[in-house]
Amino acid sequence: MSDKFRDPIVEQINNLLPQTQCRKCGYEGCKPYSEAIAKGEAINRCPPGGEATMQAIAELLDVEPLALTDSRHIKRYAYIRENECIGCTKCVQACPVDAILGAAKYMHTVIRDECTGCDLCVEPCPVDCIEMRPVETTLQTRYAEQDKARRSRQRFEAKQARIERLKQEMEAKRKERQAALKTQKSTDKSNSSALDPVHTAIARAKAKVAAKSSQKRSAQKTTAFLKKRLAAAKSKLALAEQHATIDSKKITALQQSVENLQQQLQTAENELHQNNRSH
Numbered sequence: 001m002s003d004k005f006r007d008p009i010v011e012q013i014n015n016l017l018p019q020t021q022c023r024k025c026g027y028e029g030c031k032p033y034s035e036a037i038a039k040g041e042a043i044n045r046c047p048p049g050g051e052a053t054m055q056a057i058a059e060l061l062d063v064e065p066l067a068l069t070d071s072r073h074i075k076r077y078a079y080i081r082e083n084e085c086i087g088c089t090k091c092v093q094a095c096p097v098d099a100i101l102g103a104a105k106y107m108h109t110v111i112r113d114e115c116t117g118c119d120l121c122v123e124p125c126p127v128d129c130i131e132m133r134p135v136e137t138t139l140q141t142r143y144a145e146q147d148k149a150r151r152s153r154q155r156f157e158a159k160q161a162r163i164e165r166l167k168q169e170m171e172a173k174r175k176e177r178q179a180a181l182k183t184q185k186s187t188d189k190s191n192s193s194a195l196d197p198v199h200t201a202i203a204r205a206k207a208k209v210a211a212k213s214s215q216k217r218s219a220q221k222t223t224a225f226l227k228k229r230l231a232a233a234k235s236k237l238a239l240a241e242q243h244a245t246i247d248s249k250k251i252t253a254l255q256q257s258v259e260n261l262q263q264q265l266q267t268a269e270n271e272l273h274q275n276n277r278s279h
């Protein structure tokens with residue numbers, strides 16, 4: 001998270017917590033517990049922080065100190081009996097500060113300097129090969145503790161951010177898959193309706209009707225046209241026959257033309273009749 005979004009009170013409380021990330025306070029880590037304290041949660045729920053942490057928070061918030069809910073806390077670190085490890089990676093997933101190294105089906109090991117002793121890796125191990133060992137407290141380890149708390153906090157926050165990013169990526173992929181599935185379904189639907197035999201038969205019948213209507217229209221036009229031409233030819237022939245000066249060859253040609261047109265009209269009318277019958 002960017003610094004400008006950090007709540008200063010939460011940050012100050014979180015700075016006082018030991019960053020063991022053990023969840024013994026009932027929250028998912030030190031940061032979530034500090035957020036809860038800022039909203040009024042009791043200040044006495046952190047066993048690893050002990051009396052000193054509780055007092056420091058009471059002073060910071062100017063509230064009454066409280067008796068610890070659990071004062072039994074021994075500093076410990078996790079140790080994996082490596083020859084028994086089956087490489088299932090369950091401990092890696094459980095560790096809040098990424099203090100366990102190992103890949104699937106390979107032996108795992110704890111980075112002791114990064115282990116906060118939260119013991120969250122113990123319970124998930126299916127072969128029970130993780131044990132908690134006490135930490136020897138020396139002057140040197142006491143000096144190193146503050147630095148370790150700073151690193152634990154960073155590792156915890158980095159892991160949380162990674163989990164959040166993975167969640168978002170998975171959600172985005174899920175949405176992508178859903179959209180693809182939706183498109184696929186609508187394509188399948190239109191394909192199946194195109195392949196549906198009833199749908200195909202209806203489409204074929206419609207096309208046939210459309211073709212016949214077009215044939216009928218064209219036959220009607222032809223018949224009307226021929227009728228006009230025949231009427232014109234007949235009136236020309238009648239005029240020619242009334243004038244004795246018109247040469248007989250021309251009259252014969254006009255008669256021939258009238259006959260031809262009559263034949264053509266007869267054929268067109270037959271065609272039209274057939275079209276009408278087939279509808």
Ligand code: SF4
Nearest residue numbers: 020022023025030046
């Ligand atoms: S050290 Fe454990 S109990 Fe204490 S605040 Fe952090 S997570 Fe909670």
Ligand code: SF4
Nearest residue numbers: 095115116118119121
């Ligand atoms: S290795 Fe185990 S005990 Fe150590 S920090 Fe990780 S989960 Fe906690």
Ligand code: SF4
Nearest residue numbers: 085086088089091125
């Ligand atoms: S949970 Fe146990 S068996 Fe599985 S990888 Fe971790 S130490 Fe090995």
